[in-house]
Amino acid sequence: MATMTANVGAASYPSPPQYSPPSDKPMIDAGYEPNSMSSSSSPHAAHGGPGDKSPLSSLNLNFLKTLSEKRTTRDGNPPKRRGPKPDSKPALTRRQELNRQAQRTHRERKELYIKALEDEVLRLKEVFSNVSQDKDKIAEENRQLRNLLHQNGIASSSVAAMDDVISNPSMGYTSSGSISGSYAPGSSSAFTPPMTSISSLPSVAGSGQMMGGHMGQHPVQSVVDYDQAGIDFVLAYELPVDPSKAYMSPPHQAVAELNGEIPFGRNHSAVVDGVESKTKRGEQQSLKTWELSKGDLTTLLDLSKRLDLDGEITPVMAWGMILGHPRLTELTRKDFEKITDDMKDKVRCYGFGAVMEEFEVRDSLNAVLSAKPEASLGAF
DNA sequence: CTAGCGATCCACGTAATAAT
DNA sequence: ATTATTACGTGGATCGCTAG
Structure with a gap:
């Protein structure tokens, strides 16, 4: 059940531009070696049965952590080397190998996607900061102009009305902005x-x-x-x-x-x-x-x-x-x-x-x- | 100081399921 | 049938604490 809901929502991460899928069909670890380990193929040890650990196993926590954390361990070492687990057997079936590959690429995509989101957050923070500064500047200028009008005996009621329109986007909105295409966006017959x-x-x-x-x-x-x-x-x-x-x-x-x-x-x-x-x-x-x-x-x-x-x-x-x-x-x-x-x-x-x-x-x-x-x- | 230990992180594999 | 995504489990590495 849980899979159903989440699946649709997260439909896809933007695919990593640089990743090239294994061209020669599912051969062992073809084309995957982001860090160091190249395609190896003779490890051992299968996984046992159900294990320990908390129910919120690694994935979720990792996901959250990668949102804010660095790519090194606490002692400054590079993160763990990537590549197939040293103890993993070569895939026994074609399906197994495909799954393995799919999971690798999926993780890579996810990582890039998260990185992109992080970058976007930073960018938007900067934009917001700039806009806030601009807004303050304009507000201050507006105040000064109003004072000027007041000092010269010019009523500023109409100016105030304009201010309302500007500060309240729901009033007198113009064609610009985020409301675009709100009517029947998918309907080609819209008038x-x-x-x-x-x-x-x-x-x-x-x-x-x-x-x-x-x-x-x-x-x-x-x-x-x-x-x-x-x-x-x-x-x-x-x-x-x-x-x-x-x-x-x-x-x-x-x-x-x-x-x-x-x-x-x-x-x-x-x-x-x-x-x-x-x-x-x-x-x-x-x-x-x-x-x-x-x-x-x-x-x-x-x-x-x-x-x-x-x-x-x-x-x-x-x-x-x-x-x-x-x-x-x-x-x-x-x-x-x-x-x-x-x-x-x-x-x-x-x-x-x-x-x-x-x-x-x-x-x-x-x-x-x-x-x-x-x-x-x-x-x- | 150091060994022991539990908790946590991290990268990975596997299987199930949804989507194409 | 293939690919993408989710969920869960595994094991090594690391961390933080503590007793000796």
């Missing part, structure tokens, strides 16, 4: 282009800016208010038609990571609770949902690309998908409603909110578009 174009806008920007980007691409568009259409689209799934659909699947970890970063609206479970309580009490007041402004929609679009739902997407993502469609301008308000209705049957509750299959959104969208007279077919 990245439109989403990135949207999310690259400052999240503090109002919907006007967001739409500016799209209206630039689709000028002189009908009367469709994409802001409002988007809000309607997203909110449509926050009021489950069928309360029995609630909690069909467990909360996703990705949401936990985003928790606390959503500065508006309501907990979705509360919404579902509200629905339940409504069905019980017949009260209208409990059927509240998110209070979503146009600015919030932009922020949601921004946040949504950081979820990894494995092929499923949130309504916000779906809306981003729709916005990114090359034939967006052909869509009317009725089309949006049609898609919304379509998807209502397919939406599921993911614990924190609604999700839907990406391909179903695509299908629905394409269905609506294909019912239209002409146009360049720009399916996904």
Whole structure:
């Protein structure tokens, strides 16, 4: 059992670049002699039965020790010579010999891997140290600049706001950084282009800016208010038609990571609770949902690309998908409603909110578009 | 000082099992 | 079938302590 779990995790150490596997098939100790002893092949003494020693036998302890210790013995002597044990018999079977070789190379790989990790730790320590120094310098400079502003009677509130954004990566994050590719990393069907174009806008920007980007691409568009259409689209799934659909699947970890970063609206479970309580009490007041402004929609679009739902997407993502469609301008308000209705049957509750299959959104969208007279077919 | 002894380190072998 | 990895055992070397 223990072997199973560990095996997968440690899948492989980077192979040692310099190690050349025994070319002429499993001959005795071919090509192995890291230190001194060359391939010998006539030792003796087999191993006995079960022995002494503590259960945490050498391997684990050795592993830990090699993380921090030197390559010499305590009296400064070089470590033990390597090579076959002086008392080891030549392998009796081909399989035995292969195992022996495999174990040697494995140990070597492991050693190199650990060494590489050690080096990486040192490197990162240095980087961290440098960054810390830079940060201190900048903070100090910032302080001085603020003082200067203050002395000259210039309010620094806006500057302070910028500081918040900088010091809190969860706010107004930009496209750089570690969050890359968080949406469906393995899914080639992800609709990245439109989403990135949207999310690259400052999240503090109002919907006007967001739409500016799209209206630039689709000028002189009908009367469709994409802001409002988007809000309607997203909110449509926050009021489950069928309360029995609630909690069909467990909360996703990705949401936990985003928790606390959503500065508006309501907990979705509360919404579902509200629905339940409504069905019980017949009260209208409990059927509240998110209070979503146009600015919030932009922020949601921004946040949504950081979820990894494995092929499923949130309504916000779906809306981003729709916005990114090359034939967006052909869509009317009725089309949006049609898609919304379509998807209502397919939406599921993911614990924190609604999700839907990406391909179903695509299908629905394409269905609506294909019912239209002409146009360049720009399916996904 | 030194021999004796137990604990620990270390490199290795073997077998089982998972992965390819 | 072969290779990679894990788990465990072995024996020599070394260390630290202690009694003589």
